[in-house]
Amino acid sequence: MPLSTDSPTVPTACACGEPAKRVMTFGDRFAFFSQAVKRIIGAPDYETYLARHRQIHPEVPPMSEKEFFRFAMDRRYSKASPRCC
């Protein structure tokens, strides 16, 4: 689900696919909203990872949602990333 909302259509367009000209359904909007919220609070975002993984490493099987969730969460807090005052 893309985070770009310039048009009411869903541009799945990228280097690899063709644009799908359909009006956003309620489900699409909800998916967009929930992805935006995840991005804002810095939570793992499986859909983004999966889509990108398929694009850059189609030959490697992606992590499952459960595996990814564990991996990404540990990663986020496992370096000296200070929190603000």
Added chain:
Amino acid sequence: MIPAPTPDRLGHSHHPVAVMEPQEIIYSMNNKLLSYIGWLLVAVLGAFALGAVALNRGETVSAVWLVTASLCVYFIGYRFYSKFIAERVLQLDDGRMTPAVQRNDGLDYVPTNKWVLYGHHFAAIAGGGPLVGPVLAAQMGYLPSTIWILAGVIVAGAVQDFMVLFCSMRRDGRSLGEMVKMEMGPVAGGIALVGTLAIMIIILAALGLIVVKALGESPWGTFTVAMTIPLAMVMGIYMRYIRPGKIGEASAFGVVMLLVAIWYGQHVAEDPTLGAWFTFSAPQLAWALILYGAVASMLPVWLLLAPRDYLSTFLKIGVVVALALGIYVVAPDLRMPAVTRFIDGSGPVFSGTLFPFLFITIACGAVSGFHALISSGTTPKMIERESHARFIGYGGMLTESFVAIMALTAACVLDPGIYFAMNSPAAIIGNTPEKASEVITNWGWAITPEMITQTAKDIGENTILNRAGGAPTLAVGMAQIMSAAIGGQALQAFWYHFAILFEALFILTAVDAGTRAGRFMIQDLLGNIYAPLGRTNAVGANVLATVLCVSMWGYFVYQGTVDPLGGVNTIWPLFGIGNQMLAGIALLLCTTVLIKMKRERYIWVTMVPTAWLLVCTLTAGWQKIFYPLPVGFFAIAQKYSDAAAAGTVLAPAKTIAEMERVAFNNYLCGTITGLFVLLVAAMAVFAIRMSLQAIRNPKPTVKESPYQATQPGVDYAAVH
């Protein structure tokens, strides 16, 4: 139609502006004229609102004017100054690939919609700082703080955040420490690392002390804050084992349960048995917090840290929006005078004159060095186009500044008598409402003991005296504004505890994440001395570094509760000096980078705020070290240690041991101040040396990642 890009002298492709028809030119001129008229109106409104705030004497002013004036200043600053910086100084280039696009891995590097990233960045920079500083500074009246917050953010704070974000974006999202090392040399990088660690310890101490002071002898508050721990754990288990990754469901459950916990807290406080279980003295709470910090930072992140981090982010954004709406709906009057007599340095909340101490007390909200760490953290790895850095970096900081203005408003709508009763130390106003009302009435703010006890009763607490630290004052102010909007008198106690919970929640998250980050930094440093201590997955080294980190901030928290002169009032100036010092380091880096890019003609953009910050920090540092009572740390230490040696006990200390404690702590704080002053002076020397080298070199010497051109017409945020 997009015209074909033409390569420039350097071989970079740029998209030329389409040639316009005469009709289009007239249309665009009309638009331009309209836009200028619009901005003129904003300027007039802002000037009018500022005039209402600044020139009104004798009568109270509505807080709406203060907030409106601030908004106008932000809009104008953003529209004109940030545009100048983006286009002329930094020359942001959308034809250049950002790290998010170039290295897109769907995990760390992800091109993100501008508005979403703005939300992410704001949630990362907003914290307790902009809420506490302005509340403490309100003792000098609302006008000096307002002017500093507005001028500071436009010229210094937002510029720093924006430019550090830019520098990191041009260097694959590298951190501040790494960039200092790259551009100013390894020794400067090492100094920046030590400085960052020191300021983090002080920040954790100050935040910890704020929670401890807010929850002392308050069963309602303690219960609700304690409940967040099992609540976060339930969320964590749900997200990991029951419905993996379903953050929305877990968060909704968490928010509802938090409200239930606040509601149930009243019953706990009223019940004699349960109430006693959750009533602790400040030193007991200090120990609890120290133990909590050590355990929480060693638990797996999914169990406690991450779920509570999500909860606190939701509350943070929600509360900021609610408070802004509340101020406009309720339109309360500012009851604090524009300027009080405490600008002469005799104020009870913090000692020291307006210059330099106002500029130290209000750090975040005007300029915060800590933001340089966030602007070189996750945000630069998510920027889709270079031009977005203006909105996210400069715009994000303006929003943070707006939070500071709202905190100032909440403190200034309180009756000044109540404000001083809450924020003055017991050493000055005593421990009883009678004594406090006598002292404060003498200062010129008439207040009766009944008003003090009634305020405490309204918010469901036993006392409001000596609640220095900002959080409770802000909570009372927020409770008065929110209850005027929703629920009336009946909900005031609920809103008070909601505000306390909101602040405690993100402070505990900061303590947890900060201890973790501090541990990694300590291991990084120790690893240079003895390699095995640097292994982050070794249990022994891990525990050692955690204990070291916790005992450093824990010492200050505990002393803040037992030292008769200690508390937020002592530690906050130290935090302010440290934070401004970090901002100074970040701006020195930006200045060096500008010179190395051969943009010397624009260095005033960073030189002016750098010079101001150095003047403020070094003057404040100097006064804290060398000035006589009651400002200088060493003067206080000397006085108490001399008296202790002679066997006399000086109030508010009660024993010789307490006297020695006061003396030792003041020597310690003085030494840390000296360390900060030396750090910032050393960084200035490195920056000047590097800059002189760069000026002599006729070619740009800046170390940016190589240029890579974007493909025209591709919406990178849509590519996942």
